[in-house]
Amino acid sequence: MSLRAGDSDRDRTIVLLREAFAQGRLTDVEFNERLTLAAAARTFGELEVLTDDLPLQAVTPAVVDIDELEHRRLARRNSWIVWFTTGVIVMLVWLLTGRSDDGWSFFWPIWVIGPWGIVLLVRTATNTHHDIKG
Secondary structure, three states: OOOEOOHHHHHHHHHHHHHHHHOOOOOHHHHHHHHHHHHHOOEHHHHHHHHOOOOOOOOOOOOOOHHHHHHHHHHHHHHHHHHHHHHHHHHHHHHHHOEEOOEEOOOOOHHHHHHHHHHHHHHHHHOOOOOOOO
């Protein structure tokens, strides 16, 4: 099948491969090879080949929930807006309080915005989603 596969489709195939490995249906080498291929697969056909010889459910296209995709996009955008706003606030506090007769104090806002920004960047780049439902 030449339909494009998404992250959730690759994840579902990886779960099936892990189940087969846990059941002793795949060797370590086969499992690792198939995991690598599943992570790199672009189409459903590439995913189906990885589980065709296993007595597991076939990989089928996931139903795309447009509302869920929009929610994730907005959540990711809002995460960046909150990070940026917080960064501006802590830098303003540092600018207002960090100057003394000896010069500028240590730039402590880096400990607030740095790690947080790295986490957001990695999550955005790897397209992982951790939705907060409330």
